Amino acid sequence: MRQIIFVLEEEGFGALAGELLTEISLGREIEKEVYVENQSDKADLAETVITRVPIEETDQLRTAIDILRARLVLPVRAFVEAEKIANEIAGDGQVRIEFIDPEQRAATSPISTRDVGDTSVADALDALLMRLPNMIAPPQADGV
DSSP: OHHHHHHHHHTTOHHHHHHHHHHHHHOEEEEEEEEEEOTTTSOEEEEEEEEEEOOOHHHHHHHHHHHHIIIIIHHHHHHHHHHHHHHHHHOSSOOOOOOEETTTTEEOOOSOOSOTTOOHHHHHHHHHHHHGGGSOOOOOOTTO
């Protein structure tokens, strides 16, 4: 787990590292059946509630990798798929999806200059995430 936090902070993604630590500390969501007494007919009813349980230390790295994959890899792949669909509809040329900055009301620079349908960035990040559990732990930072 420390490997991911160390890399994120060193690369300027401290906010993402903080979010990741928060998610891990909150625990895993599970559904649990709770029986409540029904006053009207004296029968017990089962109600499903969602609760959080601690994530075992041995599972924290895998959970962190899954969270990063869901937040970084899957959106990039979905973006690439959206551009491919837009190109199929347009039929000619390369359609690029642009985002509008709401404050400046201007288009942002393109997300990618790669060919439409190129998932190499997502694939590289996914491969890195898969290698993380086997990497050597980073050097100890002051205060850690």
